[in-house]
Amino acid sequence: MANIINIETSTDCCSVALTGDMAVLADFRDLHGRNHAELIGGYVKQCLDAAREQERKIDAVAVSIGPGSYTGLRIGLSEAKGLAYALGVPLIGVPTLHIMATNVMFNHFNIDLSTRFAPMIDARRMEVYTCVLDMWLRELMPAAPMILTPDSYGELLEQGPLLFMGNAIEKARTVISHPNAIWVEDINPLAADMLALSEKAFRDGNFIDVAYSTPLYLKDFQATTPKNNIL
Known part of the structure; x- marks a missing residue:
């Protein structure tokens, strides 16, 4: 079974989870804000630390690819691309x-x-x-x-x-x-719930391009001026 870092930032929730052996090995999340850019790097580091402590080599990075918040999706995909490139592992896009x-x-x-x-x-x-x-x-x-x-x-x-x-x-x-x-009630897209999907994609060799992949917006992106830190 693959050891995968899963990243989910498509809504108000921000979460990162380490999965392996068909289990969630580490899970970090914030459900109540839109501070994704501030939180995601720390969550990724904690998952990398957990993998190191368990002597696990990361095999892939998976990211929730959309649809969802334009800004949230870009934050998540950017982090996932950088991490996959740095680790030299494939990137998986999981439909939100x-x-x-x-x-x-x-x-x-x-x-x-x-x-x-x-x-x-x-x-x-x-x-x-x-x-x-x-x-x-x-x-x-x-x-x-x-x-x-x-x-x-x-x-x-x-x-x-x-x-x-x-x-x-x-x-x-x-x-x-x-x-x-x-x-x-109370269903949010979370990194821990990507477990089965990212594992199957890894087994099937279903990867996306680390350099050129883009979020699945479903609508044309329209840039706006942020107000009050709203995505």
Whole structure:
């Protein structure tokens, strides 16, 4: 099994985890702010220290590739690229929405093989980044920005229960009302939940370019002037 440093900075949460032997070996996170640029370097150092103490050689670096906060994604990918280059190891890009579905799949719900997941990330106003995944993380609805309406996910909801999760579910609840909509609280994309995804990508040799890879924004990036340290 590979020893991987996983980095996740796509939302308000900032987290870095060391995984190996299909277990989380070290996990550092901040769930309540947007101080990613200040925190991430220290979290990475703590994971490197943990690997050194356990005499583990880092085999790869994995990063949550998006969608999410433009600035957060750039911070995470920049850190991951620099680390992968410095260590001379491959870089793995993990879809952020898949991380959230994996969290629910393994930790939070009584599910079966027919379960479907609708992770969503707030994209301001009534827009979200979302997709729909089955138990094998196959996309039943491709990842895309969506403006929420009462008809959002309509046909998929008619087909059976759909588990919604992420930091946009509160506003989604105000417009989506269906007996098959199941709302799973307090799910954030976290580095520790990248474990199975980054390990599989490593086994499959599914790497991204250390020099030229870019975040999966899903929308064109528009630069704005930061206010009050908001990403």
